[in-house]
Amino acid sequence: MSKYRIYELAKEFNTSSKIILDILTKNEITVAKNHMSTVGDPEKLILKNHFSVKKSNNIVQPNSAVKKDVKATEPNHSDKQNSHLDHKKNEKSPNFNSKGNNNTLNNKQSSTNNRNKKKNFNKSNQNDKNKKNHNNQVKPNTIEMAKPKIIQLGGSITVKDFSIKTGRDVSEIIKKLMMLGIMATINQEIDLDTATLLAADFDITVEELPPEADPTEIPEIVDDPKTLVLRSPVVTVMGHVDHGKTSLLDVIRKTHVTSREAGGITQHIGAYQVVCQNKKIVFLDTPGHEAFTAMRARGAQVTDIAILVVAADDGVMPQTIEAINHAKSANVPIIVAINKIDRPGANPDHVKQQLAEHALIPEEWGGDTIMVPVSAKQKIGITELLEMVLLVAEVQELKANPNRAAQGIIIEAQLDKGRGPVATVLVQAGTLSIGDSIIAGTAVGKVRAMVNDRGEKVRKAGPSTPVEVLGLADVPEAGDILVSVDEKLARSIAEKRIAKKRSDELAHSQKVSLDDLFQQIQEGNIKDLNILIKADVQGSVEALRQSLLNLNNNKEVRVNVIHAGVGAVNESDVMLSSAANALIIAFNVRPDANAKKIADTENIDIRTYRVIYEAINDVEAAMTGMLAPQYKEVIQGKVEIRQVMNFSKALVAGSYVLEGKVTNSSSIRIIRDGIVVHEGIIESLRRFKDDVKEVAAGYECGITIDKFRDIKEGDIIEAYTMEQIKPNSINN
Numbered sequence: 184m185s186k187y188r189i190y191e192l193a194k195e196f197n198t199s200s201k202i203i204l205d206i207l208t209k210n211e212i213t214v215a216k217n218h219m220s221t222v223g224d225p226e227k228l229i230l231k232n233h234f235s236v237k238k239s240n241n242i243v244q245p246n247s248a249v250k251k252d253v254k255a256t257e258p259n260h261s262d263k264q265n266s267h268l269d270h271k272k273n274e275k276s277p278n279f280n281s282k283g284n285n286n287t288l289n290n291k292q293s294s295t296n297n298r299n300k301k302k303n304f305n306k307s308n309q310n311d312k313n314k315k316n317h318n319n320q321v322k323p324n325t326i327e328m329a330k331p332k333i334i335q336l337g338g339s340i341t342v343k344d345f346s347i348k349t350g351r352d353v354s355e356i357i358k359k360l361m362m363l364g365i366m367a368t369i370n371q372e373i374d375l376d377t378a379t380l381l382a383a384d385f386d387i388t389v390e391e392l393p394p395e396a397d398p399t400e401i402p403e404i405v406d407d408p409k410t411l412v413l414r415s416p417v418v419t420v421m422g423h424v425d426h427g428k429t430s431l432l433d434v435i436r437k438t439h440v441t442s443r444e445a446g447g448i449t450q451h452i453g454a455y456q457v458v459c460q461n462k463k464i465v466f467l468d469t470p471g472h473e474a475f476t477a478m479r480a481r482g483a484q485v486t487d488i489a490i491l492v493v494a495a496d497d498g499v500m501p502q503t504i505e506a507i508n509h510a511k512s513a514n515v516p517i518i519v520a521i522n523k524i525d526r527p528g529a530n531p532d533h534v535k536q537q538l539a540e541h542a543l544i545p546e547e548w549g550g551d552t553i554m555v556p557v558s559a560k561q562k563i564g565i566t567e568l569l570e571m572v573l574l575v576a577e578v579q580e581l582k583a584n585p586n587r588a589a590q591g592i593i594i595e596a597q598l599d600k601g602r603g604p605v606a607t608v609l610v611q612a613g614t615l616s617i618g619d620s621i622i623a624g625t626a627v628g629k630v631r632a633m634v635n636d637r638g639e640k641v642r643k644a645g646p647s648t649p650v651e652v653l654g655l656a657d658v659p660e661a662g663d664i665l666v667s668v669d670e671k672l673a674r675s676i677a678e679k680r681i682a683k684k685r686s687d688e689l690a691h692s693q694k695v696s697l698d699d700l701f702q703q704i705q706e707g708n709i710k711d712l713n714i715l716i717k718a719d720v721q722g723s724v725e726a727l728r729q730s731l732l733n734l735n736n737n738k739e740v741r742v743n744v745i746h747a748g749v750g751a752v753n754e755s756d757v758m759l760s761s762a763a764n765a766l767i768i769a770f771n772v773r774p775d776a777n778a779k780k781i782a783d784t785e786n787i788d789i790r791t792y793r794v795i796y797e798a799i800n801d802v803e804a805a806m807t808g809m810l811a812p813q814y815k816e817v818i819q820g821k822v823e824i825r826q827v828m829n830f831s832k833a834l835v836a837g838s839y840v841l842e843g844k845v846t847n848s849s850s851i852r853i854i855r856d857g858i859v860v861h862e863g864i865i866e867s868l869r870r871f872k873d874d875v876k877e878v879a880a881g882y883e884c885g886i887t888i889d890k891f892r893d894i895k896e897g898d899i900i901e902a903y904t905m906e907q908i909k910p911n912s913i914n915n
């Protein structure tokens with residue numbers, strides 16, 4: 184079946200992507216979300232019918248991009264104007280609505296404002312129309328400059344450029360923007376939505392251009408379906424600790440991993456191929472989901488199928504659930520290997536029952552999850568397991584074009600003392616050959632040598648082949664995409680990537696956080712609020728999950744619990760949250776040190792709570808833009824009380840500022856022998872007889888404390904303020 188991008192269809196039908204999306208939505212087709220979404224032939228047919236009906240009704244505007252607009256000969260505008268206002272209403276009202284929310288006062292006000300704005304705007308249209316008619320009568324033969332009926336925009340545009348593109352006066356544009364409540368200057372940018380609305384008022388249709396190509400990306404090669412041939416599946420083995428992942432990988436490779444590595448017979452290159460029924464299967468050699476999520480967090484998908492190992496004598500455990508959620512969130516099909524069936528306590532049926540609770544229903548119970556009983560130790564069920572992998576792969580129809588420039592993914596990479604940067608690459612499309620000029624992340628080079636998983640030198644590597652590649656000038660990162668491109672292009676892209684990396688590091692990638700959730704919803708960045716829940720007991724996990732899911736009557740954004748479990752927030756939780764852009768709700772548990780560190784670098788919002796109700800309230804408040812700002816204490820300085828002076832009107836602490844400063848608006852705590860004896864505020868701060876705003880370290884001052892008289896010589900006054908926490912920081 185052919186696939187069409189929405190913007191391509193918009194071009195074909197000579198309209199905007201928005202209108203195409205609108206028509207599809209009206210026809211209850213919801214797969215298309217934006218101009219880059221793809222649809223198939225049936226959807227195209229609907230559009231074709233729609234536009235052919237319109238054409239026959241003569242509703243569609245002429246196609247000419249630029250038209251001499253002679254007012255005297257133009258028919259009465261009113262019909263056109265009305266229909267275009269209707270059309271504008273259709274297109275724009277979701278946007279206005281999205282900003283309004285009837286539950287909150289602010290939003291009520293804003294939607295009223297929007298309504299008023301629209302009213303005014305419509306009024307202005309009316310006035311303009313009248314003026315036009317009036318002009319028609321006075322100067323019937325005035326010929327205007329050529330004014331386009333259609334303009335193409337790729338994103339935001341300055342008022343000045345908009346004026347040039349539309350042939351309209353800057354002052355006219357600024358006036359209309361004011362009607363929309365936007366105060367803009369000539370050099371100010373207006374976003375695409377505003378520009379579309381504005382253009383519609385000038386009777387101009389805006390065609391959305393596809394986004395400009397990212398200069399740091401290599402243009403993707405779209406393969407002709409005829410060139411695609413079947414490729415081998417790539418499998419990752421996941422599961423709870425000690426359930427037998429390594430043993431299974433080991434027996435699949437039919438050798439013992441450790442002895443092989445220790446003996447140094449073959450190199451470990453991070454991935455290897457096995458053969459079953461004369462077909463190859465690629466196994467990623469790193470058991471566990473760390474590699475899996477690290478790669479996904481970087482946007483790379485390497486795994487076609489996940490084998491979930493569950494020990495028959497131990498059943499579903501926390502990491503089993505984590506693994507399920509990782510695979511589900513990456514849309515990777517799961518095959519369950521129920522391992523250790525040789526064990527006396529093995530109970531495969533119990534495992535199946537437990538898995539069914541996590542929506543993995545075995546085939547024999549009417550579900551669609553393949554479950555294979557195996558014993559890695561006694562080599563039982565291994566061939567069956569591999570056959571099932573091939574079966575699932577067959578259904579997936581995994582294909583690639585081997586006859587094109589190579590593209591692959593870095594599985595692992597390190598700097599080898601003798602050989603320089605060495606990268607294990609899984610070729611995903613095309614064929615990588617000796618001498619190819621390559622780029623991976625910011626590393627460039629030429630393929631000097633390649634070694635396969637059996638330690639043999641090879642000259643070529645096709646799709647689904649893992650090879651060790653020598654020749655890159657730097658060490659790339661796992662998850663980086665390797666592409667074979669022209670040497671010059673490789674260098675220039677690498678330079679741009681390095682520059683982008685630097686500026687990204689400065690800007691710090693924006694992840695979802697409760698603090699700016701509402702803003703992100705408003706900007707349309709978030710449609711699903713992904714949440715990972717960790718709590719001290721299962722009861723709390725469930726209570727939290729249910730209450731959070733109950734928030735789903737909010738139409739703007741859907742709460743999606745991507746994982747929920749008992750225990751401290753760990754590294755894997757943070758990595759999963761990073762990959763799925765989720766925030767973490769920790770109830771009565773804390774992030775462990777590692778998790779906290781990674782959360783800092785990955786910018787993951789971890790919220791800790793001791794009351795379920797507060798967690799729910801916060802999420803709900805954040806969704807509606809009503810989250811109260813959070814504050815943290817910032818110590819300003821330390822002051823020592825050196826003399827207590829009792830005047831008739833006040834008790835003054837004759838003090839000396841030891842460190843930092845103290846201000847007349849500081850909050851303070853008085854510490855005596857390491858114990859806080861009072862917390863409060865300063866009533867007055869003086870130097871000699873004058874009231875002062877602040878006193879710095881090294882100076883003496885007189886301090887009166889509000890509502891506290893029990894001060895003693897030697898007491899330490901700690902001065903502090905409460906500052907609002909910046910978004911994205913961990914709630915301590």
Ligand SMILES: Nc1nc2c(ncn2[C@@H]2O[C@H](COP(=O)(O)OP(=O)(O)OP(=O)(O)O)[C@@H](O)[C@H]2O)c(=O)[nH]1
Nearest residue numbers: 423424425426427428429430522523526558559560
């Ligand atoms: N009886 C029996 N023991 C097994 C089987 N598979 C693995 N084991 C044993 O279970 C223990 C754990 O196996 P591993 O393969 O190291 O498990 P793992 O899941 O890779 O563990 P981690 O790497 O620590 O996450 C080892 O002592 C294995 O010998 C099996 O099929 N039957």
